[in-house]
Amino acid sequence: MVVYDKRFLVWWGLSLFLCKLGSRRQLDYQFNTDGPAVLGNLNRLAGTAQDSRPVNKTLEYFLEEIGGAPIAGLRQRMVQRLIRMKALDPARLQGRYVVLIDGSGYLVFRSRHCDHCLTQQHGETTLYMHQVLEAKLLGPADTVVSIATEFIDNSDAQSAPAGASQERLKQDCELKALRRLMAGLRGEFPQLRIVLNGDSLYACGEGFQIAKDYRCDYIYVFKPGRLPALWQDFQGLLRLCPDQQVERTTPQGVRQVYRWVNGLRYTDSDGRDWTFNAIECTETDEEGKESVWSWVTSLEVSHQTVVEVATNGGRQRWRTENEGFNTQKNSGLNLEHAYSHTCWAAYYFLLQIAHLLLQLMEKGSLLRHLAQEQGKRTAVELFGSLKNMAQRLLESLRFRHWPDEAFDPTAAGSIQIRLDSS
Numbered sequence: 500m501v502v503y504d505k506r507f508l509v510w511w512g513l514s515l516f517l518c519k520l521g522s523r524r525q526l527d528y529q530f531n532t533d534g535p536a537v538l539g540n541l542n543r544l545a546g547t548a549q550d551s552r553p554v555n556k557t558l559e560y561f562l563e564e565i566g567g568a569p570i571a572g573l574r575q576r577m578v579q580r581l582i583r584m585k586a587l588d589p590a591r592l593q594g595r596y597v598v599l600i601d602g603s604g605y606l607v608f609r610s611r612h613c614d615h616c617l618t619q620q621h622g623e624t625t626l627y628m629h630q631v632l633e634a635k636l637l638g639p640a641d642t643v644v645s646i647a648t649e650f651i652d653n654s655d656a657q658s659a660p661a662g663a664s665q666e667r668l669k670q671d672c673e674l675k676a677l678r679r680l681m682a683g684l685r686g687e688f689p690q691l692r693i694v695l696n697g698d699s700l701y702a703c704g705e706g707f708q709i710a711k712d713y714r715c716d717y718i719y720v721f722k723p724g725r726l727p728a729l730w731q732d733f734q735g736l737l738r739l740c741p742d743q744q745v746e747r748t749t750p751q752g753v754r755q756v757y758r759w760v761n762g763l764r765y766t767d768s769d770g771r772d773w774t775f776n777a778i779e780c781t782e783t784d785e786e787g788k789e790s791v792w793s794w795v796t797s798l799e800v801s802h803q804t805v806v807e808v809a810t811n812g813g814r815q816r817w818r819t820e821n822e823g824f825n826t827q828k829n830s831g832l833n834l835e836h837a838y839s840h841t842c843w844a845a846y847y848f849l850l851q852i853a854h855l856l857l858q859l860m861e862k863g864s865l866l867r868h869l870a871q872e873q874g875k876r877t878a879v880e881l882f883g884s885l886k887n888m889a890q891r892l893l894e895s896l897r898f899r900h901w902p903d904e905a906f907d908p909t910a911a912g913s914i915q916i917r918l919d920s921s
């Protein structure tokens with residue numbers, strides 16, 4: 500019988516995502532003996548001395564045995580390390596880390612596969628789904644770091660009134676999941692100064708209460724339809740303080756007019772009183788097309804801070820979709836693929852860790868310097884695409900015996916990963 504060290508199996512599992520193999524079975528083909536350097540390289544990464552390769556089922560049995568929690572714990576230690584070494588500091592807003600909250604569907608099955616599936620009726624067909632709520636910490640150079648995860652399941656949907664709309668159901672589920680997510684995040688990062696960034700569904704009594712209970716600031720999208728009476732107050736007050744206005748033109752030629760109200764008051768449906776600031780930004784692009792954005796926030800808003808709050812806080816929302824879920828679904832990480840029917844959570848966390856490592860590689864200073872030496876601006880420009888980068892990594896892992904100095908922790912200690920877009 501062959502015994503595999505757990506560190507080796509974790510690296511084996513991470514490599515599935517780092518090399519974007521797309522499915523677990525590919526491990527047996529791509530990391531097979533026709534890639535002579537795989538075993539040696541992974542052994543040295545893991546600090547182990549395995550003399551044979553596992554098969555994909557080995558990984559599956561291992562993850563079934565340990566579950567998702569230890570892998571989530573590994574993610575926590577990695578994020579803590581990045582925070583301690585101040586790699587993420589340049590993206591802070593008023594001294595706080597911006598944490599984007601976003602929900603997404605990620606697994607869909609045609610038959611029930613566990614007790615926790617959410618169900619959705621499509622005509623004759625019932626779909627069984629798994630959804631996830633993610634907290635992603637915003638780093639410099641457009642990095643997004645998964646810091647906390649909560650899986651949404653059918654018990655979150657149970658308290659919604661019968662016949663509730665899909666929209667209402669989504670709100671109920673995500674607000675419940677957010678409270679659990681924040682409890683976990685605060686347990687792991689008790690001192691971290693955070694500003695939560697969420698869409699308009701969080702702009703409600705429970706959304707404000709969660710921020711208060713877990714000692715966070717917030718910046719939530721403010722939509723007229725979500726809080727109609729408050730929206731009327733906001734528009735009325737904006738007319739009363741015409742001095743609270745800042746205008747600027749972005750380097751891309753977009754004209755922006757920021758207006759804001761301090762101390763907007765709101766009483767929620769449970770009779771709790773809240774006071775916050777609200778911002779409206781009207782943009783006109785070079786073709787004269789106008790768009791309007793609004794947020795409510797507990798952050799300080801003034802002539803000095805309004806642009807920063809709106810730009811580095813509010814406007815960053817699209818990044819969870821673009822850099823977060825979209826990248827994980829469409830760049831070969833294959834988030835929506837069921838890597839396992841039993842221990843999907845463990846694979847989910849392996850994917851999050853691999854995505855973090857890939858971003859450090861792609862956006863860190865080492866590859867950027869290499870790109871610049873070749874007259875290119877970024878690593879993606881140098882290699883052509885993220886897919887090409889994953890392919891190069893796979894070729895390298897399979898065929899190139901990585902040099903010993905790459906594994907020297909003393910030498911590595913002096914290498915700093917800098918994430919800046921300059």
Ligand SMILES: [Zn+2]
Pocket residue numbers: 611612613614615616617627628629
């Ligand atoms: Zn299920």
